[in-house]
Amino acid sequence: MIHDTIIQLLKEIIKDEKRILTDKVDLYSYSYDSSFGVYLPDVVVQPKETKEVAEMMKLANKYEIPVYPRGQGTSLSGGPLPVKGGIVFDLSKWDNKLIIDAEDMVAVVSPGVITADINNAAMEAGMIYPPDPSSSNVSTIGGNLAENSGGPRGLKYGVTKDYVIGLEVVTPEGEVIRTGGRTVKNVTGYDLTKLIVGSEGTLGIITEAILRLFPKPQATKTLMAVFDDIVDSGRAITNILSSGILPSKLEIMDNATINAVEAYEPLGLPIEAEALLLIELDGHPAAIEDEIIRVQQVCESSQASEVRVANTVEEANELWKARKLVSPAIVREKPTKISEDATIPRSKIPEMFKRLKEIREKYHIHLVVFGHAGDGNLHPNIIADQRDQEEMRRVEKAVEEIFEAAIELGGTLSGEHGIGTLKAPFMEMELGEIGLDMMKRIKESWDPKNVLNPGKIFPEPGQRLVLTNG
């Protein structure tokens, strides 16, 4: 528990008392995220300037109080959970800076800006900010930066990290540093920018980011292809990419996902199909007009049983509706959704589907699979009921086996959700003892007192998977 003296010292830094929350009911709002577990912080502060963050971080460091930076709490891996109490830095209120510089083609943002707002502002200036996590209408850029968020456009455009060229960061010791800058090319020393992005708030608190923008594609074109055999859909993906076409999105839905959506809202989806691909091309109108025909041909020659090309924006929206309804559709079946993001090399998609089928049958779990097939970033989602302890034990075992399968196939624990608390127990399985130790050395050299987001990424002794909120 934090002593009143500390609260008093925080008040001297944040001179607006409304931005210091100590009421139990407020603290509870900051005790969870979109993953599992409930942990009450001792106090929540809402900084709105770098100086406040730096001074409070210095204070926390001096008194060795854990600090948990947080955006909108949409993390699926436990990134912002205050697992050791202490102070939550709610950065979501610090949303006053969103500058679009058309000449340098960058956006300069404060950490609390909503991600979709950046893309919207860029679009008004004829550009885009490509990273598009599903939560982009809700999540803050600060959270996206901490977790290196992905999204469907990752296949062609990469992930959050690929767009960050400069940062202002408060170190765990409360010092302010700037990394990178406004130039795309920069090899002056170690790349701290790309080290801090994706470090899940364990190495520093991002107080400003310079993001690279891209020219806005002139047009898009959407196609849906249906496959009776999921192996054929995998082959179609490879054939499309090796034909020289790089779609902006390439999403897959398996039979269980198709049926969940169709049961939720009848869209006329092919409920017998083993897989459905949704493909979007973007670029010059003449180019994608030609390419969409080639994609159609490739799908047909890869045994697609049906191919639908959208001829209008409305038709395209109609096709994408199937994908958009996946999340609401599956949570209607049971209340607890365990959303994984085990990612494998593209060539291993058919094998991964086979493994997932075996895991589903072995543990009698309700498993649906969809995701960003173009880059091997699948989302196996298990639908369960947390209150059923016996079921949850089976789910925990199934999740472990999903991780094992992904790693065995040359993939990774996490493609875009991060490690947080949830996957920390599995880190050594992927990285080995030394690989993990080299990461830990960086953490210890930057944060010797372990005050910034402690309990994340690195497993605690004996830590195991927890999928309950008890």
Place this chain on the structure above:
Amino acid sequence: MIHDTIIQLLKEIIKDEKRILTDKVDLYSYSYDSSFGVYLPDVVVQPKETKEVAEMMKLANKYEIPVYPRGQGTSLSGGPLPVKGGIVFDLSKWDNKLIIDAEDMVAVVSPGVITADINNAAMEAGMIYPPDPSSSNVSTIGGNLAENSGGPRGLKYGVTKDYVIGLEVVTPEGEVIRTGGRTVKNVTGYDLTKLIVGSEGTLGIITEAILRLFPKPQATKTLMAVFDDIVDSGRAITNILSSGILPSKLEIMDNATINAVEAYEPLGLPIEAEALLLIELDGHPAAIEDEIIRVQQVCESSQASEVRVANTVEEANELWKARKLVSPAIVREKPTKISEDATIPRSKIPEMFKRLKEIREKYHIHLVVFGHAGDGNLHPNIIADQRDQEEMRRVEKAVEEIFEAAIELGGTLSGEHGIGTLKAPFMEMELGEIGLDMMKRIKESWDPKNVLNPGKIFPEPGQRLVLTNG
């Protein structure tokens, strides 16, 4: 000096004596790179497998002997220079692995593979490896990875780092770790891949890399635009990019560069012009056919005095010849070329040209400017004669002022050449004391005995710029 015992121990690891060089004449061949300074190593080894690298690294660590990894020695900043003697690891002979995986769209390579060979192998499979440093026909991928090399295609395609998704690395303590993998998306812990790429061989020795490949663009199109006023050329660049077109290359040559080339080989270049832009578009034939017309229009409305569009591959090659002849042309004038890569935000290009002109006049130096204007990565090159000590003192001052100007304009010391020995004295100017200290903490936590590439990136006390080989 290394004791004979060490040589004996090295022979027990590398069982092929031809791969251990101790003759003075051989050592001399490893004493320099393409920057400045001559430093003799004690011994050179040519490892060809991970086990050899790991065991020798362990040995060096135990006896605290400096290790200097090296590719083909094309570094412009001193990356491989054995400034403290010790052992050079010549990795250029380890070129046996170059696997193209068309399905996963990756190349798996050993460190000694020549960079251009990777792109050539990818092209045969319908793909490209985009990074294209000027040295790509000579330099090894290992050197490119250590230095995070750039090149003209950086504007659209990014730099080396953007294509590395997995590494095998021998740590300074001789342990073998794997970072990343074969998936584009990976957020499992800290991004060691992107930390090690560009760390100039100070954090680990890369023994294998997994590189992302891209579909091969179907066509290219080239245009040259001539400007009487360099400010107009800067405006043209902005106007092209904000019209939604992202060229694959966008190079600039200033008046001094144009004249040096024309004097070297008469190509009919506009010797009165202040600037010349060379622009290449790539992509779908129909798209670039339309886009090249729009680029032409934008250049014309941005006051270009002349625009030439290449209608055939031969005509395109003819236009690019001007750019390709820059280096041979300028070294003919005087023997010593100081090639800088100070990089600024794109919007600051006209201001940087103004500053460079002032510096040229202030120090009476021979300065030509060309480079990758699209991403602000200019190459101010000073042509001098090392033997003229008075001139070299002026050159050193001019170089310092170029760095200062770049940083003042929000840019960086180095866009693509690295820090090495050459720019180490200026690190604090860009990063500040704390920024530099955070980098040093990483180095110290990974290499506490400072045996791997010591004397690079981090300035030694009192270190200053050296531009002689004396």
